[in-house]
């Protein structure tokens with residue numbers, strides 16, 4: 001099994017005991033790749049697709065990725081740029097982010113068609129998020145969406161988390177339209193209810209699951225903070241009770257959940273087993289500071 005994750009790896013600042021901040025490496029699609037590699041071990045090859053600079057912090061990020069056992073062969077380098085950075089703010093355990101990423105190398109990740117084709121040619125499953133698309137220039141977005149469609153046609157399973165970040169998009173209309181286009185080329189869609197309700201008007205997790213399922217997706221899992229989750233598969237929708245916990249830092253909950261779900265399904269687990277694994281991993285992550293535990 002070859003899993004390709006596409007997106008931006010950044011430096012992450014997470015406050016420890018004032019005035020000390022920890023600097024780690026994270027980014028939604030990297031978080032999912034990192035968890036998936038830890039879960040799967042030798043049972044899966046995991047590669048990360050991004051662009052980094054040629055500076056020492058980019059080298060640290062690449063080293064972190066390689067040390068996690070993740071293949072770096074599809075990482076391109078843009079010498080004139082550096083990595084993005086984000087800092088976590090916490091209020092009652094709920095995270096929000098401040099970004100410094102407007103000029104990051106990752107914005108150019110889809111600029112080279114040959115690397116895209118090589119990576120999709122390598123993969124059995126490809127994973128990306130709304131953040132991956134949000135950071136790209138319009139032509140690069142089109143290039144990535146076209147490559148995804150070709151890959152799916154060639155038998156690559158596409159998994160997509162809309163991971164809605166309005167601040168990263170040029171307009172709400174472009175954001176919604178692009179997310180829907182990406183979901184349409186995906187076999188697996190992994191949205192979060194709170195974001196979807198706000199931007200697409202879904203009244204319930206089931207509404208959200210049905211909306212993406214009706215749009216042609218094969219498998220939809222709607223995450224929902226600590227609350228009940230909805231799953232749609234092949235036109236049928238089910239509801240799954242979840243128990244909330246008091247979080248320390250919710251950063252990376254959705255990304256960990258996605259890894260748990262994908263791993264469960266890859267190894268042939270039932271939806272119930274896969275959900276239990278996904279939820280257990282997500283609750284572990286939110287019991288600690290930072291995206292990766």
Ligand SMILES: Nc1ncnc2c1ncn2[C@@H]1O[C@H](COP(=O)(O)OP(=O)(O)O)[C@@H](O)[C@H]1O
Nearest residue numbers: 192223224225226243244245253254257279282
């Ligand atoms: N307070 C919580 N208690 C228990 N589980 C949680 C909590 N917050 C998040 N999770 C787990 O993480 C998953 C993803 O959380 P959610 O907040 O919906 O995603 P995102 O991090 O993408 O916004 C949830 O479906 C759940 O399994």
Ligand SMILES: O=C(O)C(=O)C[C@H](O)[C@H](O)COP(=O)(O)O
Nearest residue numbers: 026027028251252253254255291
């Ligand atoms: O915002 C970004 O661009 C990032 O990649 C930073 C974070 O690591 C993820 O956003 C966490 O994602 P959640 O699982 O939704 O908490």
